[in-house]
Each structure stands twice: as C-alpha cells, then as structure tokens.
Amino acid sequence: VEILLELDHKNQLHDRVSLGVARLGWLDEKVCAASLRELAKYEYPPPPHSIVVLGRLDPVEEEFIEYWNRRCRA
Secondary structure, three states: OHHHHHHOOOOOOOOOEEEEEEOOOOOOOEEEEEEHHHHOOOOOOOOOEEEEEOOOOOHHHHHHHHHHHHHHHO
C-alpha cells in the first residue's frame, strides 16, 4: 500500500475505497475495506497479499464493503 501511495503523484488514489486482502482462503485470511491511507495502518499476516482499488459501487457492493470494514476493525 505504501508503495502504491508513493507512486500516486496526482493523489488520485489516497482516499479511494479499496480492499486489502491477505492470505485469502487460508484460516488466517484478512480482508479490510478502507481508503488506501487507512489500509496502510492495518497489520496483515504474511503474504500472499492483494490490493483491489474499487470504482463506483452499487448499494449491494457498498453493503459488502461496510461488512468487511467492520470485520477488519473488530
């Protein structure tokens, strides 16, 4: 996340809602939904990791993002 933010010279991604995904499918998987700035503050288990930068969301997708946001902060 930090590398992506450093490469974002136009500051177009800093506040974009994104998913931080670590070890998907493993017992210790972690999925966080937040702005890229916020994702950089979270601790993640060892790789593999992915970042999904989201575009415009419909209401069902927004509900999904809110679920992961609450789960990650718990």
